[in-house]
Each structure stands twice: as C-alpha cells, then as structure tokens.
Amino acid sequence: MKPRPRTSTPRRLLSAGIGLVVLSVLVFVNRPMVAFGADALHDFSINRESYKQKYGHWSRLPVPQGFRVNAIHAALLNTGKVLIVAGSGNNRDNFEAGTFRTVLYDPAKDSFSEVPTPTDVFCAGHTFLPNGNLLIAGGTKSYEVLEKNITHAAGVMKIKNESATGGPRAFPKGTTLLSADGTAYRTRDDLTVPAATTMKHGDEVMTHAGAAEVWVDAVEEGDGPIVDHPAQYTVSGLTGADKRNIYGLADKITREKQEYGGDKTSYEFDPRTERYVRTGDMVEHRWYPTLAEMPGGDVLAVSGLDEFGRMLPGHNERYLKDQRRWVDAPELKRVFPTYPALHLMKDGKLFFSGSNAGYGSDTEGRTPGLWNLKNNTFKEVPGLRDPRMTETSSSVLLPPAQDQKVMIFGGGEVGESAVSTARTAVADLDQPAPVYEPGPDLPHPARYLSTVILPDDTVFTTGGSSGYRGGRYGDKTRSDLFNAQIYRPGTGKFETAAESSVGRNYHSEALLLPDGRVITMGSDPLYDPSGRNPGTFEQRIEVYSPPYLFKGDRPVIGGAPEAVQRGTTFAVATPDAGRVRTARLVRPSAVTHVTDLDQRSVALDITPATGGLALSVPKARGLVPSGWYMLFLTDAEGVPSVGRWIRVR
Template structure:
C-alpha cells in the first residue's frame, strides 16, 4: 500500500486558519447554538465523577411556588428540618398587609410546610436555647421612609407628665401638639405617659416627671413646620393643671430619612410543635440585634435600632429561659454596631470579631476584642488588616473549637461604600495577648460571604458579592460572586470548590444539613443585572454536596444516646469502627446577615471498640454549651457519616 504523504507545515497552518475562519463564521451566525453547546459541555464536566470528587457539586432544590419566600433568617432545628423565616421579607407592602411568612423545609422528604407567623420578625435576632427551642426576639415595628418620600416633617416627641397624681395618662393616635408659633404636630400612635414619681433626696421630696416617646408628624406639608432646635409644645385641648403638667419636648422635627423601627416582641419557636410561643417582651425595641447564649443558659441581647430607628447606646439585656422573660443588664453596658459578630469562648468570655451589619457610629464599637461578661471588662484585640472594612464581613469559630481560633473573612467599607476586601484574619484566643494575624486572601474581594463548618474540620465559604448589596463594584453593575472555596485550617489555605449558579448577597444564608450537604438561600440585590432597575429578592434554593460525599462509602451510625452530659463518655455503635478517625459535635446554625453565634464544631476524644466507638464530651460549658448537636463520625478518608442528633446537658 502506498504510504500517505504528510501535509507540510505551511499547508497545516493554512488549513488551520481556514478552519478557524469557518468556526468564527459559525459562532457569529449561530450564537445561540454555540452558547447551548458550551452550556452542555459545562454540564457534562461538572457532573463527571472525577470533577465531583475534587470540587463537589451544586444542585437546585425544586421549591413549590406557594412556598417561595424571601429567606431573611434560617436555622437548623433538632428535628433535622430547616426553619426559613421571612417575616415581611423586606417588602413594605407585605408589612402593611401584615403578611408575615415562615416556611419549614424537611431535607429528608423534600417537603415544605407553612407556619403561622404572628408579628414581623423581619431582622430580629435569634439563638438556640439549651432545650432546643429557638429564641427569636425583636424585628420590625416600622419601615424606613427615605428623605425624598417624607412629605410631612416628623420627629420624636417626649410627652412629659409632672403630676404624681391621677396615674398614667393615655393619648390617642392623632393627638395634636402645638408649637409656640402655632404649628401643629400629630402623634403617629397612641401613647401612655406614666405619672410623675415622688422621690426623697436628703430629706427633700422631689418630683421626677414621667415621660414617654412617640413619633409626631407635622399637620402641614412644606418647610414651615421644620424645627432644628429643642423646643416645648402644648397638648391641644388641655386646660388648668393638666395644661401645666402635661407637655411635649422635641429636639428636632425634620424631613430627614426615617430609619427602620425595632419591635420588642419575643418568641420561642418550638421545633416539635412547629409554633411560635410568645414570651415576655424585650425591655428595649430591637431591630438588627445579636443574641448569644452564655454559659449559664441565659441569653444576652445586644445592639439594634430602637422603635424610632436610633441605635441603642450600649443598653443590653438578658433572657431568663426558666422564667420566659427579659431583664435589664445595666452591669453589661457596652456599645456595638448592629448584628455584631460574637463568639462564646471556652472560658465563658465573649469574643467580638469586629464583624457587623453597619448601623451605628463609624468609629465607636468597631474594634475587635475579648469581653469579660462577668466583670464587663473589654480588652481590644489588635492586628486586623483593613480594620475599617469589617462591615458585612463574616466571622467563624474555626474547627475544632478546642483550638479557640476565630477567622474573619472579607467585608466592606462603612455605609453604602462600593469597596470591599479579600482580607482574612485569624486570632488565637488562647494566646496571652491575642492579636489578629493575616490569613490567606480570598480569591476576590467579598462581603456577605457565608461560612459553614463541615464535619471534616474544613470551612465552606460561598456566595457574597464585591459591591454593596451585590451592586456596583469597579464599573460592574452586578458583583455577585459564584466562586466557592473550602478553607482547611490545618494547611491554612483555601482550595477551590465548584461554582454555584445562584448569586447570594445581602439577606442570604448557608447551613450544614445533617446529611453533610449545605443548603444556601436568599439574596437581596439592590439592582438588577442592568444596574438601573430595582433588584428582585432571590427565592431559588441551592444545595452543595462537598467533595467528601463522592469519595467512597460513608460510615454508618447504627445507635447512640439521645443525650449525654458534659465530661461523660457515650457509646456510638457503627459497623465501621475500625476506620473511624474522628468524631465531631457540630452545633446547628441559626444565621442571619452572615451572623451566627451558634455555629461551632467540637472534637470528641475517640476510642475504638468492637462494634463501635466510645466518645468523650469536653467538660467546659463555654466550649460545649448545653443544647442539641449533630454527632458525626468521620472515617480515615475524610468521609462523614449522616449525623446522629444528641442533646448535651
């Protein structure tokens, strides 16, 4: 047979160029076909077993239309179900219609159910109680009003009562107060003013006026009713002694923006009955507060905006679970911006990472530090790079919790700044003088980044955006980040994970499920893709399967105790005892605005026995707070079991 001749280099180059020209023509003429082909190739690649073993896999969760809500808060209940709380969902129409929503998702059956939501718990605070109930406190009493929408000048009025006689005085909504110049202002709600109190000082009886605050709106539009100096007002219609004893005082009445007003309702959500159970009210109205459980079982509520949209000046309070009521905690006065990132330490102190959601002073309360809540002493922690970029950052107690290391990730400038940072910082709280040290940079500048502890002692970081609320960042109208990465503390490095397909920014959450997957939801962009129209809240839900779920058979837990005491040893039966390398207690997440005071992973000492393993729980309540945990066994290939639920007492 005559051998075939090989084309010369010139002929091959000409042929290749001709092919490229033909392909270029095909691309231009058939853009949809090319895009479809690229999509098909991408789908093929990400579904290969070898790809999933290395990078993991994302899948959309089919959510029935009637159960699509604006996920503002999310928590994993000890029933294994996910509580998704919208409240009014950052939707003024829903707020005015009192349409408040809560949905429960069951990962075991993929079923959704609706839960009656009594008040607007939008932007409340929450944390788990030792019995597994979720304490939810605060929320929204009123929506913001932008300056351009303020037609009637408004402000906060103090109604004072200098009479100790006659008891409290109630004034209806619309009560008129008159200025010295005759301008009239109407109360926005009814208000009850307590009587004055008689007090004795050095033998002299003194009267301290009772007072109550209320919003007032000018009766007339325009600038004439604007007041920028403190002034006194008379209550229309009062005569005689009442006219002398009852009056209004206000510092200013303006057309300025009116912030969201906090609510003071408080509930325990019962995972078994799946109902909100009303408790005693908060002492203060709170919007954007942080709740954190303390070693004795009490819960501390800090920060938030009050009912008039003013940040609380360091006035904190405690919840007493046995009594279902809140009490003032003047001994723990400390100012924080809203939604501060707080983490309970092994010794019972509280670490403030510096992460926050933004409302508050641009200087006060933003420095990280260790807070001794027994003596109300605060020791600042230095060393954080980009210290002015902690707003909308994330922080997490790294696994295992025994290492007492906290990592802060990303963040942005104060307010509606377009700037963000790739910076991470890690602090070892066991050091004599803790200080942040640089961690590995994120692949891209990120704010609103979700962080999820995985059973193999790694941390999934996903979602977020580079710009404020997913908006403009360095010329790009939408800045959502689809890249995900896994931080490995042992190597102090990130490894690349599969990319998500749904953008997550402000008002988004990510939670570890009992089967080892991660559910992600929410996202509230300021603008759409064009950067000109208002954004739409993201109601799609995605689930990420980490690489360990594609790396061989999973170990099984066949039996274990329903509860265990701190310091005690428990027997976990498993047919895979010979390959079990570690055991972890992972506290279920309760997250909003990338703030999660519950999330932690505790290492258990492990002894293999015939047919099972014996695990010992650490004895420190600051390391292992009382409550429900997911117990995972992890084999020598890094593959975790499905979790066994256990209550630590």
C-alpha cells in the same frame, strides 16, 4: 538601498479578511449551537465523578411556587428541618398588609410547609436555647421612609407628666401638640405616659416626671413646620393643672429620612409543635440585634435600632430562659454596631470578631476584643489588616472549637460603600495576648460571604459580592461572586470548590444539613443584572454536596444515646469503628446577615469499645453550651457519617 519588491500581502490580507467574515457569519449563524456545545461540555465536566470528588457538586432545589419566600433568616432545627423566616421579607407592601411568612423545609422528605407568623420578625435576632427551641426576638415595627417621600415634617416627641397624683395618662393616636407659634403636630400612635414619681434625697423630696416617646407629624405639608432646635410643646385640650404638668419636648422636627423602627416582641419557636410561642416582651425595641447565648444558657441581647430608628447606646438586656422573660442588664452596658458577631469562648467570655451588619458609629464599638461578662471589661485584640472593612464580613469559630481560634472573612467599608476586601485573619484566643494574624486572601474582595463549618474540620465559604448589595464594583454592573472555596485550618489554605450558579449577597444564608450537604438561599440585590433596574429578591435555593460525599461509603452510626452530660463518656454503636478517625459534635446554625453565632464543632476523644466506640465530651460549659448537636463520625478520607442528633445537658 534598493526598495523592497511589492508582495501579494494585500491580496493575502484580503483573502484572510474574507475568510474571517465567512467564519464570523458561520459562528453567528451557529451561535446557539456553539453555546449549546459549551454548556453541554460544562455540564459534562461538572458531573464527572472525578470532578465531584475534587470540587463537589451543586444542585438546584425545586421549590413549589407557594413556598417561595424571601429568606431573611434560616436555622436548622433538631428535627432536621430547616426554618426559613421571611417576616415581611423587606417588602413594604407585605408589611402594611400584615403578610408575614415562615416556611419549613424537610430535607428528608424534600417537602415544604407553611408556619403561621404572628408579627414581623424581619431583621430580628435569634439563637438556640438549651431545650432546642429557637429564641427569636425583636424585628420590625415600622419601615424606613426616604427623604424624597416625606411630605410632612416629623420627629420624636417626648411627652412628660410632672403630676405624681393623677396616675398614668393615656393619649390616643392623633392627639395634637402645639408649638409656641401655634404650629400643630399629631401623634402617630396611642400613648400612655406614666405618672411622676417622688423620691426623698436626704431631707428634700424630689419629683421625677414620667415620660414616654412617640412620633409626631406636622399637620401642614412642606418645610414650614420644620424645627431645627430643642423646643417645648403644649398638649391641645388640657386645662388647669394638667396644662402645666403635661407637655411635649422634641430636639428637632424635620423632613429627614426615617430609619426602620425596631419591635420588642419575643418568641420561642418550638421544633416539636412547629409554632411560635410568645414570651415576655423585650425591655427595648430592637431591629438588627444580636442574641448571644451565655454559658449558663440565658441569652444576652445586644445592639439594634429602637422603635424610632435610633441606635441603642449600649443598652443590653438578658433573657431568663427558665422564666421566659427579659430583664435589663445595666451592668453590661457596652456599645456595638448592629448584628455584632459575638463568639462564646470556653472561659465564658464573648469574642467580638469585628464583623457586623453596618448601623452604628463609624468609630465607636467596632474594635475586636474579648468581653468579660463577669466584670464588663473589654480587652482589645489588635492586628487586623483593613480594620475599617469589617462591615458585612463574616466570622467563625474554627473547628475544632478546642483550638479557640476565630477567623474573619472579607468585609467592606463603613456605609453604602462599593469598597471591599479579600482579607482574612485568624485570632488565637488561647494566647495570653491574642492578636489577629494574616490568613490567606480570598480569590476576590467579598462582602456577605457565607461560612459553614463541615464535619471534616474544614470551612466552606460561598456567595457574597464585591460591591454593596451586589451593586457596581469597578467596571462590573453586578458584583456577585460565584466562586466557592474550602478553608483547611490544618494547612491555612483555601482549596477551590465548584462554582455556584446563583448569586448571593445581602440577606443570604447557608447552613449545614444533617446529611453533610450545605443549603444556600436568599439574596437581596439593589439592581438587576443590567445594573439599571431595581433588583428582585432571589428565591431560588441551591444545595452543595462537598467532595467527601463522592469518596466512598460513609461510616454508620448504629446507635447512640439521645442525651449526654458534659464531662462524661458515652457509647456509640458502629460497624465502622476501625476506620473512624474523628468524632465531632456540630451545633446547628441559626444565621442571618451572614452572622451565625451558634455553629461550632467540638472534638470528642475516641476510645475503642465493644461493638463500637466510647466518646468523651469536654466539660467546659463555654466550649460545649447546652443544647442539641449533630454527632458525626469521620474516616481517614474525611468522609463523614450522617449526623445523629444528641442533646448535651
């Protein structure tokens, strides 16, 4: 075989290399121009009418500097204003300074105002009451302390009083307790210990000691005062019978991490006066609780951490709305992880979708199921794929509410795991033996995904991150997701929506506005975009306009009653009666930690009437809880009217 003749390939390669170098230099020199051109093309594309009609459109809300807060909670009031609650905003300096914040945003005027905030409602629970007030209960009594910052051993001490005749005993902050070897500990707060009580059991009289708990800290620094077993302690300065009758007990005193402690204050936020109104205190201190409305309008408080950062072991309580006070509900003892998603069904049961915010046992109380409040029974709903990945997931009662279907979206492994899932699933709770059936996967695994019911019977999903608090997931230093999608229950499929420009993960919210737009806010990442430095709370606010707002004129509601009764028919004046295809009552959102139990969309039967339409409200109280709703009329193209506020009694 003859050798191949030499060619000029090396010269051609050299020429090509020179050309590439020159081109690279030109690109480098013109990089700002290239980037500018790409950005300009992107802006042109997303602002085309045809693009907005298919994908919708995002815009940035200009927030004045003085009203930028760490949005931890958000609720749409029946005045049309958005309540944005920060409390201390997950900021220890704010907590210690007593700086607690709440801001009102008025979409109609595009204005902001400040609301006096009496205590730290950071990580409280909330839900709307039938009168339109927002019940807000629990919150933060103390911030967590990491192990590396604990210099003095500490623990929870139970002070007991075995005297039934001496009355309650008050001990000031700093009271000293001594161990058997003389090690000294001091109480962190003032404390009142109730007197003992006597009870007759048959012929025998029994004394039950009064007891109260308090944090104690070792006087001496270091590991010396650590106690790893249950022990009894004497109260310094007591003499005589008091020395025998009053003493301390502690299971352990350590330098372990101290969790957030829950508060027990409770308020109704009044949309008319725009003020917090104090109610009776909760029975238990609660941090990360869920408040779930019951069919009669009272509210059930479930789960949370107590004032010492311990999970409440199934101790639930009820808010009596007519008396504005909380009472214990031992007949409804049931364990759930924190912020459990409990959806009210038409038969009055609460469906636990499995979604939760994280704290609690990694096994107990995490199984989805129907909770019967009449007899405290729980019927499990099986079939959920990735059943351990329900932490930081979201769930929603799919529209219309009459279908009684709940959908769960994404979620992550228990604890501070980077693992998450793209799984969705739907449970048809009208079935005799409901199970979760697979839904379409999300485009990416997602935690903290916000889900918002829209007036056209779709669900808008946005935000979230693949990793824990936007942290590393796979090879990414920040795992925030910017994609958004719209789920259509009728087809069981997602449709792509316009991408947002702001990442949203932990402590983020999204809710529907009366004009049909969606407002998004918050996000509390662990790290900055580099993945190396601490993150800062996201205070920018974006608003999404769904595709239906770019598809022509909207139906108009000319007149409607301010209040209607369940099970009755009412008249609505509209010049667009002939084009209206659906009528929906959409309950406003009250959302935190992507838990939103209030939002629901109820279908109304439509009958033609003189000058408009006659709309019929279902009569099931569990389907249409009493309270304020937005009435939307929607045409065949899915274009909704502006929402009209109506109170259902």
